[in-house]
Amino acid sequence: MTAGVVLLISGFQGKKPPQPSAAQAFSTSADPTGPAVHPLPRAEPVRLRIAAIGVNAPITRVGLDAAGALRTPPPGQPGFVGWYGDGTAPGSAGTAVATGHVDTPTGDPGVFYDLGTLTKGATIEVSRADRRTAVFAVRAVELYDRKKFPSKKVYGGSGRPELRLITCGGGYTRSTGYLSNVVVYATLTAVT
Template identity: 45%
Template sequence: TARAPRPTPRAGRPGRSVPVRLRIPAIGVDTPVIRLGLAADGTVEVPPITADDRAGWYRYSPPPGSTGPSVILGHVTVGDHGDGVFRHLGRLRRGDRIEARLENGTAPRFTVRSVRTVAKADFPTEAVYGAVGRPELRLITCGGPRSGGEYRDNVIVFAAPDPPHP
């Protein structure tokens, strides 16, 4: 699972359009996006483990294309169901493209700037959830070695918006 520490929830603006689909051609991802909140322990909720694995948008982050870091999580594996939607997230490289389709039909596009693997104990909360002055995208999954049935690390993709087309 993609576990992240306790971010500070931010109130969403009413009427904003939310993500419904995520495409990452470089790793063959084309998936519906569900909404996620906070788990009972205060960490970011993760998508349910099901055979029809999907990515999940953290609803207390801005939607893709709005100012701030939009956060989308997905599994690397889904229990007995096999590989998760973000199984190849760590293969992304600088320059790879990501598209997030919103309910209103728009599709903000992003370019990967960096991919980091970090120990869960050292999760960079401020770098992932902290305020930024432009639309950005964070994709998060688990990675690294397994210990006691859990992955020790998180793989985090940092992406910036593509420039607008004239």
């Protein structure tokens, strides 16, 4: 995958979507791994829930565009989360990647409008087709300039089950759209 994702579109009625605070970025201390949770076998994700920001959304498979950038759910599905279906499944070993719109062409908030307000320790649940739920804890929330998007950091993995959620953020211009991306880093902590 290439740098960043270009999500949408309208600049939510002239407002800037919520941005992560500096306190939610990675700290300089060692990255805690928490208790060992065994990776799950591959299974399609079907629903993503983030109680802290009121997300309870169906998941649709997305791929890459001709330039190698991650696609998003179609604009007509602003309430859907897009999972990179050719990559890791949430809960399996590796880095699963999901994206969602921050807003819609009509200026309404999208599924990930409040993603920038997540805090470390928040829970993300992914229901899977195998009737298991992969439970992730947020480790960090960071904002990156789209032109300097750290692809290796975002899409790379540690070998443990991880999840990245990506949406637009930062400033907005009509000519280029959103100037940044919000990225949530989360690690599998439980399976129910």
